[in-house]
Amino acid sequence: MWKRIYHTLERTFPSFTVDEWWGVTEPFARMAGSVLVQNTTWINASKALDRLEEAGLLEPAALAGETVERLAEVIRPAGFQRAKSAALLRLAGWVVEHGGVDRLRRLTDSTDELRRQLLLLKGIGPETADTILAYALTRPTISGDAYTRRLWQRLTGEVLSYEQVRRAILAELTEAEDLRRLHGLIVEHGKAICAKRLPRCSACLFADDCRYLHDSI
DNA sequence: GCCCAGGTGGGTA
């Protein structure tokens, strides 16, 4: 089923690219962005990311040397700045401990092992961990976030947990690049529906009148 | 004004 959803979305958005969708390509910027976007719009997260860049803090070592108070002020536009600044410090520290982003990307540890380590960091939950693994560390994983679960529910009527959706997708798609694209496409699809400006985003997202998927799956 | 956004952690039953 997920393979078919993936191919349908690929046909619906033929010019989709992960890099354009993310807006940033640097691995550490994507790691920071994964934390900043928690329960926030990408627009707000992006403002905070720009401010980190201006402050010269998109380097793990530089960021790890900041105080939580200063960091909170810099990332303010993303909201939840107290929690997010502390989480960013822990994340930067974790990267530094591993000898930097490049070393981390070359590590031979299993994806599950890296995921376990990320989840030990307070402020990094399943979705943030999977986003970091997939988009910054190029690991074959995917988040079973709200968009994905809602899509599944609209198509099948089944309500699955984060981990259930994630496992279901991983059972069908194993290539890191496919998983990165699938998740981005799901979000793009949601945005396309939202662009119709229906009453509420959460209501119009994958609404019953959505023909992209219902017609072709 | 009011609701919501690509969550997380701590508490309670």
Add this chain to the structure above:
DNA sequence: TACCCACATGGG
């Protein structure tokens, strides 16, 4: 395990 709530800002 399954809900409930606080956490903060900006846009529609």
